[in-house]
Amino acid sequence: MPLLKRVYDWIDLRIGAREVVKQELTGYLLPRNINEWYSLGSVLLVIFALQVVTGMLLLVYYVPDADKAFKSVSYIMNELPYGWLIRLCHAVGSNMMVAVLFLHMLSTLFMGSYKSPRELNWLTGFTIFALVQAISLTGYLLPWSQLSFWATTVATNSASAIPVIGPYMVEFLRGGKLVGPPTLGRFFALHVAVIPAVIVALIGLHLFVLKRTGISTPPFGAKGEAKTWPGDVYRHESHPGGIPFLPNYALTDLSSISIYFALFLAVVFFAPNLLFTADSFVPANAFKTPAHIKPEWYFLANYQTLKIFPSELLGISIQAAAGTFLALLPFIDRSRERDPFRRPIFLACVIAGILLWFGLTIWGHYS
Amino acid sequence: MENESRRKFLGVCAAGAAVVAAGGVAYPVFRYLAPKAGETGTEKVVFAETDVPEGEAKFFQYAGSSAVVVRTKAGQLIALSAVCTHLGCIVQWEKDQQDFLCPCHAGRYTPDGTVISGPPPKPLAKLPVAVAEGKITVG
Ligand code: HEM
Ligand code: FES
DSSP: OHHHHHHHHHHHHHHOHHHHHIIIIITOEEOTTOOGGGGHHHHHHHHHHHHHHHHHHHHHHOOOSTTTHHHHHHHHHHTSTTHHHHHHHHHHHHHHHHHHHHHHHHHHHHTTTTSTTOHHHHHHHHHHHHHHHHHHHHHHHTTOBHHHHHHHHHHHHGGGGSTTTHHHHHHHHHTSSSSSHHHHHHHHHIIIIIHHHHHHHHHHHHHHHHHHHOOOOOSSSSOSOOOOOOSSSOOOOOOTTOEEIIIIIHHHHHHHHHHHHHHHHHHHHHOTTTTOOGGGGSBOOTTOOOSSOOOOGGGHHHHHHHHHSSSHHHHHHHHHHHHHHHHTHHHHOOOSOOOGGGOHHHHHHHHHHHHHHHHHHHHHHHO | OHHHHHHHHHHHHHHHHHHHHHHHHHHHHHHHHSOOTTTTOOOOEEEEGGGSOTTOEEEEEETTEEEEEEEOTTOOEEEEEOBOTTTOOBOEEETTTTEEEETTTTEEEOTTSOEEESSOOSOOOBOOEEEETTEEEEO
16 A cells, blocks of 8 residues: 555656545535435446447447348357357447436436526537437447347438438438448448547536536525526536535445446346347348337337327427427526426426326337 | 444455456456457368479468468478468468578578578477378378
8 A cells, every 4th residue: 555655646746636636526515415316427427438348349349241240249149258248238238328318317307407507518418318319329220130220210211201301311321222231331430430429529518517617506405505696707606515526425426326237237137138129139131121110218209209190290390399499498498496396387397298208108119 | 443443344345346346347358358269279171182282382271370281392291380480470482492481571491491591590380291092181
């Protein structure tokens, strides 16, 4: 240990490491009534890092070629030592990431932390959310199984309902009239290079914005701490007398991360086939559509919405409107009150929205 | 004091758990990335005697590496590793000169692997070779 301390002293002397730790960690004070929901952002950082690492490992053996992709994935799953573990971590992790993103969004929604002055936190977060869906969609095609091939066909097809440019957009997206080898090339590039780079940049921006506005005070619990911001000059919301991030809140972050890992590894080890159907084990065949092709669970609500409207254009417009509404929520909902229990209409809308989403998802699953 | 030793005990437990977890991650990743055993195995390589006419050489994969069989003008059959003993390039057979040339730094070897000139410190490694019923077997 004395050696470690001497190394630390040596570094500290040069870059003032202790000062940084004091400012950013032990001296970074959080509101006294902070709750567990604020740790979901850290959980997401861990999940994203794990996706990056397992993705890099998969790249060692995966071959992005329509004739070889399926074989290379089977090889990873069946022949390479622990290949199944790495692939399952990546596949299960992507689904968990979407689920935790939903929770993170819902918690910031519920506690009203999207409100002014945190519009940018919400906007950057919402963009990340859209990109995580895009990275999941593009990754889904890569195993080149019947499931990936036809789910991608169905998912890309819905954009053709957009008037005038829709059909060409779909062709451009696929690199041809139908999903085929050119689609694999562009989805691969998007999945491993383009989208991850943009997500990393946006996570950086998300955290930067968070740092500049300061973390919000939860709207319940100890009252009177939150000061309303008049909106005239820039103000960093600090929490004098609050609890330090290190060690106190770091421990909460760690417990949330541990709970997450327990759930995540439970799926990986005890329900590894949760995400796969029989069509995941058959190589893609462009001349044979399997019955009952469905998108992944988090797209089921969108999929069902498209199905219930008589015209695809109507279905897509409604979804675009709902998405835009949600993205711009901080600009639409401008009241100062953040406590959901003092905003019955807002609370009712959120609950109705969640129920609607669940309803559509279940309907989509069984339809 | 009571608190001190408790803190130390917990710290050791946490560090121990962290080391076990790190090992649990590192081992599968190492196994996943480790080259496959068996690809460096020593299966015999067999081909027809007519593949190697007098004064010519045949290159092939052997035991996960490159090897060569030459038949000298005198009719002698020799099997060698084709990996140059200098920095590991693959030697070429020079039919006119009847010797091996390493293109990397101009090392030269006789058909039986002895160094003629250039930087290679050692002769090319010899491999066991046998001829029976018109077939050449290396290994
Ligand atoms: C990879 C995805 C994401 C990561 C890694 C991430 C990370 C974080 C972190 C570390 C925090 C600070 C701690 C916390 O409150 O949890 C935070 C706060 C926040 N995030 Fe995210 N986030 C992501 C996606 C999103 C999404 C999709 C939204 C909503 C559309 C969003 C909205 C917010 C808001 C409004 C805050 C401010 C919370 C406050 O100050 O109380 N984030 N995020
Ligand atoms: S590697 Fe062959 S001569 Fe240098």
